[in-house]
Amino acid sequence: MARAGLTADRVTLTGAELADEVGLEHVTMSAVARRLGVKDASLYVHVRGLEDLRGRIALLAADEKTIRIAEATAGRAGKDALVAFADSWRAYAHAHPGRYTATQIPTQIDPELAARAAGPRRAVELTYSMLRAYELAEPDLTDAVRLVRSTLHGFVSLEAAGGFAHARPAEASWARCLDALHALLERWPASREGDPS
Amino acid sequence: MARAGLTADRVTLTGAELADEVGLEHVTMSAVARRLGVKDASLYVHVRGLEDLRGRIALLAADEKTIRIAEATAGRAGKDALVAFADSWRAYAHAHPGRYTATQIPTQIDPELAARAAGPRRAVELTYSMLRAYELAEPDLTDAVRLVRSTLHGFVSLEAAGGFAHARPAEASWARCLDALHALLERWPASREGDPS
């Protein structure tokens, strides 16, 4: 009987595929084992358990998404870069809904694992460099990074949850939101003393 | 033996409490039953199953959050209203993390149930009225509503997932993001033809 040739990565990838097809909450050890033609218990050699598997899927997704964004924004600047950044973010979430939701779980990941996967860190760094053209100084830059990331994630998340049902196409609102973000970044409001009203 | 006096609402509330304490993913039929001093099977009289329970928790949370926001924004307008709106949104998420994550699951809720709970609908309507002072015309108004909701939800969601770790306090970024949103809403960019760069 030939061996299945499993590795942690293969198990993770199978879990990720399953997540995109049936939803992350239906990714079970048993289901992954079934798809790999293997008994459940065999997976525990490669993966610590279900929690660990979920964490690995999340890191895989973060890596993949970061790479897509890096490719899309390479050689662009300003609004061009912002739109490429945002569109590839959203495209990844649409193409891989299960993987994307995996990135949202506040799971405490094996630190040894987290060190090797640079996805999340690089994702934030990419956002900083993408905003470079807007010439913001700290701490405004950090605030802007957080605002942009919040808006993109929030939009995609609400969209996935069916929050924009039946009305104006989400597509159109997305484009306008990016326009708005761009305009905002170009005229980032000065420090405090916001005038009321 | 006295009867426990269960109702669908009591079961839902217990599930919601549990969600805030141990996380939504650990809300199980068994755990809810244990806390109520009842056998698992007894819950199925009041609730269709775990999916249904989760949906009910989500609707409860939406209702509660909407009420808080409505109270906070009553009698306010402009930036004052925006800040009150956003702060109470975030405060609810912090006070009830389990309930809040329940609102994110794209669960298909019993339509008969969804009709009675007006939370999600009213939440969106509230956002529209909160933005009234900025005098936007459709379809910009809808886009602005979606932008604001996306940003608030995204910020809270990333914050909960530990996305803003160790650097500048989230509190400070939050305040600046609201400043920025306010500035943006006051000068919402005109329709199309965004200048590149």
Added chain:
DNA sequence: ATTAAAACCTAATGACCCTAGGATAAGCCT
């Protein structure tokens, strides 16, 4: 008091997570 409708329980099935210990394939060394 009788009866009807619930609420609640016992019992049982099947899925799933995970551990422990045994068998076996793959590569390595001589």
Added chain:
DNA sequence: AGGCTTATCCTAGGGTCATTAGGTTTTAAT
């Protein structure tokens, strides 16, 4: 080539959980 080592994969089994079916008891209405 043959034996040793190692890691892979399996069999077995215990525990939790979701869910259904059917019985029993409380509650309240007639």
